[in-house]
Amino acid sequence: MHVLVVHNRYASAQPSGENKVVDQEVALLRGAGHRVELFERRSDDISAMSLLGKAALPLLVPWNPAVRTELADRLRSERPDVVHIHNVFPLLSPAVLAACADAGVPAVATLHNYTQVCPPGTLQRAGLPCTECVGSGPLPAVRHGCYRSSRLATVPLAVSLSANRRRWWSGVERFFCISAAQRAVLVEAGMPAGRLAVKHNFVPEPGARRTGPGEHLLYLGRLAEAKGVRLLMAAWDRAAADGGVGVPLVIAGTGPLEGEVTAWAAGREDVRYAGLLDTAQCREAVARSVAVVAPSTWLEAFGLVVVEAMAAGVPAVAAGHGAFVELVDDGVSGLLHRPGDADALASALRRITADPVLGREMGQAARRRYEQDFSPAVGLEHLVEGYRAAIAGRAGDGDSPPPAGDGNTGSRRGRPRERDGGS
Template identity: 45%
Template sequence: MRVAMLHNRYRSGQPSGENTVVDQTTDFLRRSGHDVDVYAQHSDTIAQMPGKDRALLPLRSVWSFSSARDLTFRLRESRPDIVHVHNTFPLWSPSVLRAAHQLGLPVVATLHNFRLMCANGVLQRDGRPCESCVGKIPWRGAVHGCYRESTVQSLPLVAGITVHQKLHTWQKYVTTLIAPSEFLKTRYVAAGFAAEQIVVKPHAVPFSGQVREGAGEAVVFLGRLTEEKGFADLLEAWDASLGQLVVVGDGPLRAAAEARAAADPSVRVLGELPWAESMEIVRTARAVVVPARSYETFGLVVVEAFAHGVPVVASRSGALAELVEDGETGALADPGSPDALRKALRLVTDPHTSITCGERARRVYVERFSPERDLAATERIYADAIARHAAGR
């Protein structure tokens, strides 16, 4: 099968689970013998744009005629069997969906976030989940300056969401929408999308080949050091009696983390590390902690921990509550509650509990999140979308 994989890559200085998923999906498909053409725009190029082009970028993000022309030309040359769209913001725009459709090509699109209903794409305001715009015209996103805390910068996004809601762009030109979690699907159905258009396919992660032995050592936080990721809650919840906390990542709260580490020998801050090195730290962990305050649409770090036989302490919110089975593969805690988080950490850092939950987590990974299962599911979705498109549905 020949696949056109389309994605607007996020800035290289901004860690992106979406970039990772696109790279891994492409790799899984190519390794199985499929031909994959990657059509990528790079947000890194925005800084080098002439001032006029940057000024017009908000309009281009709503509908880019140049992107549609470019993609049409390239698809006519390659003639793929299917087009798989990931992120279109801000350089591709939804115009590429119609371009592929007009060439008679089936289109599938992975929903990585809430950008089709929310100006900031994460259903969050003031560090808390917010659903004010779900199923509605998202004017509140402009009033509250939800994108980059700016009304001016939020307006084009609100306008784009409204335009494509009215035109039903994603419903008309996309055969199948892929959601990585049931939670994400429910939000899109609540926003007015048809449930039958959306298929749930969890993301997968590759496995390094080594499973944790014994109960592991430190509790590991791997991610952005921000309020919405619950990192401040983790610092408040942490107690030296829980063992060692290893922090891998960077973000606005790094200074607070380093100040805590200077005063508390049980906390170590390593900053950002290469993926392979991060996975080695995960493999030796007593538990991985994901205390997010905001909704997570999936949780790659959860599956990475499971792959290595490591349990996870996570927030009872969004897709995290779907991934982690409380008391079986880890523990859940109410988001924004340091006391509840401390209690959950104390449970899972017990050596016997960590071993038992880690063994279950490893079985869940093999059964649900391995590359082999991901590839088979992707191939089924492609085949079904091609058949439905041919039948005119």
């Protein structure tokens, strides 16, 4: 196949799981012999813009006509079989959909978050789950200033969502939801169920696997409220007050709470803040873990770090909501804790470290689950299957065949459980 991937890369100053997924899918397709080209913008380039360009940028978030023209011209000249859209904010805009229509090329889109129904895409406000805009409109997000705690910054996203909602729903032949939990939210919001298929992200073989019981518990990710960093610190303090868990906590990453994490970890023997790690260091840190901790307070649409742990034969301790309930088989391949509950998280951390035999068995189960549902071979199969469905749908005048059952073309364990705190 000839695939054109459309993506606005997130700023390089902080790690982006979305950038990682795009890069891994491109490498996977090329390795399988497919021709893959890129149509990209980079958020890093915003800093080099003139003051006038920066001032005009919010006006182009809902619609960038220059992007439409440029992409349409490229599609007409290169004639790819399918366009795969990832992120379009802030430099591309939904104008990429019009370009695909102009050139008559079918489009698929991976939904990495909830921006189709929530302007900031997090389904969270003030650190708590929120679905006020789901199924209605984005005015509540503007009123509350949900993006960057700013009403002004939220306006372009809200306008884009309102103005382009139907364009997205009609202009994309197949949406890839990255979990069944995410799909359930989007269907409830009114998105066309027949175009929504579950395609979990895959993870490459890590090269490093756990060989012993592990040396530490690991938090690896963005240091932000929504990721449960403050919850983890509170749970760790409670566990420490009760005698500790027997192994140190390693926190790796960067983000808005970096200063707070650094101050909290300073002078402690049971906590180490490792800062931002490169890819090889991340894999090594995971492989040396008793468990990876993912205490997110928002409804994660996937949870890449959990699957990266699975690939290394390492269990996870994760919040029991969102996509985690379909990634982690509680008590078998890891542990789930009550979302937002520091005591429940502390209890899970004590349990996972207290029994090395249980930890080993959970790690083995996690690795088996990875091989079954999240390996590169499985990822390639589902990716190409989605492309073929989109091409067939366009050939059939846009009426793409609905996915079987609940739309799950990914994991065979994709039935969502009840969502916690989703309203």
